[in-house]
Amino acid sequence: RYFYTRREGQQNQPVLYFRQGLAGADRVLLDVNALAADGTQSLDWWYPSEDGRLLAYGISADGSEESTLRVREVATGQDRPDVIPWTRACSLAWLPSGRGFYYTRYPAPGSVPAGQEQYQRRVFLHRLGTDPSQDRQIFGEGLGPSAWASVLLSPDGRWLGIEVLDGPAKTELFLIDMSKPGAPSPIPVVTGRPALFNLVDMLDDRLYVVSNEDAPRYRL
Numbered sequence: 001r002y003f004y005t006r007r008e009g010q011q012n013q014p015v016l017y018f019r020q021g022l023a024g025a026d027r028v029l030l031d032v033n034a035l036a037a038d039g040t041q042s043l044d045w046w047y048p049s050e051d052g053r054l055l056a057y058g059i060s061a062d063g064s065e066e067s068t069l070r071v072r073e074v075a076t077g078q079d080r081p082d083v084i085p086w087t088r089a090c091s092l093a094w095l096p097s098g099r100g101f102y103y104t105r106y107p108a109p110g111s112v113p114a115g116q117e118q119y120q121r122r123v124f125l126h127r128l129g130t131d132p133s134q135d136r137q138i139f140g141e142g143l144g145p146s147a148w149a150s151v152l153l154s155p156d157g158r159w160l161g162i163e164v165l166d167g168p169a170k171t172e173l174f175l176i177d178m179s180k181p182g183a184p185s186p187i188p189v190v191t192g193r194p195a196l197f198n199l200v201d202m203l204d205d206r207l208y209v210v211s212n213e214d215a216p217r218y219r220l
Contacts, residue, residue: 001052001074003029005043014041016057018074029074032059045090048074048097048162050155054128056094056101058087065089069103071128084132093153093160100127101136102151104159107168119145123162139176139186154202161207162186163199172198173209 002022005014016030035041044067046057055074057069062217064084067086069092092103107120122140126132140149152161160176170193174186190197195213200220202208212218 001048003046003048003052003055013042014044016055018052029055029077030057030072035059036061044088045092046090047094047101049094049101050096051098052095053098054080056092056103060088069105069184080128082126082128082132084126084135086117091150093151095153096155096157100125102126102153104149104151116145121147121149123149123151123160134154134168136183138183139174150199151197159202159205159207161199161202163197165196170194173197173199173207175207 001018003016003018005016007014011030015028015033017026018029028107030043032041032043033039033167040062042060044058044060044065046055048055053074055072056069056199057072058069060067066077067087067090069087069090071080071082073080087103088106090104092101094101102123102125102128104121104123106117109117112120123138124135125138126135143164144166148165150163155170158177158179160178162174164172166172170190171188174187175189177184189207193213196210197209197211200208200210208220210218210220
């Protein structure tokens with residue numbers, strides 16, 4: 001399945017389409033224009049599962065970018081009961097089984113001091129059909145309030161890569177071996193270096209990173 005957005009000239013917001021196979025017919029999967037005639041609903045981000053059966057997506061209203069995460073069945077266009085708030089600019093990685101995902105979210109209002117609701121972004125694991133309020137925090141304890149974590153999962157689901165942006169010019173990288181029982185500790189890959197390190201992919205136990213360390217125009 002192929003997923004893509006397209007916006008006609010008179011539409012306020014792009015429409016998310018999918019097609020079955022390269023030559024398949026275009027089918028509307030999500031049209032936020034139908035949710036609000038004044039165009040104030042927006043599709044902020046979306047992540048298909050590895051088998052293309054499910055789509056995790058975030059919608060916000062009135063330009064707030066305060067996304068709420070939902071999960072849609074691609075074949076039927078129906079949403080599952082999983083609804084997760086506080087997922088602005090969410091980073092998400094589906095489990096290979098498609099039965100859940102790692103994702104980032106912000107703290108619930110009232111759970112942190114006033115004014116901190118837009119900080120303290122953390123990584124959680126959600127299993128489809130479970131209560132999101134019970135999702136286990138995987139990473140983020142001890143991070144500074146402005147740290148920006150993003151996730152990448154190896155194709156076999158073993159290695160969870162976490163990229164932590166701390167300001168505009170510094171990134172730290174961590175790996176977690178999710179094949180270990182319990183709550184395995186993050187393995188530092190890059191820490192304390194004044195440069196950007198961006199996760200690209202993980203394949204065959206190799207981690208591919210693009211960095212501007214000693215390379216002003218970046219290198220792999």
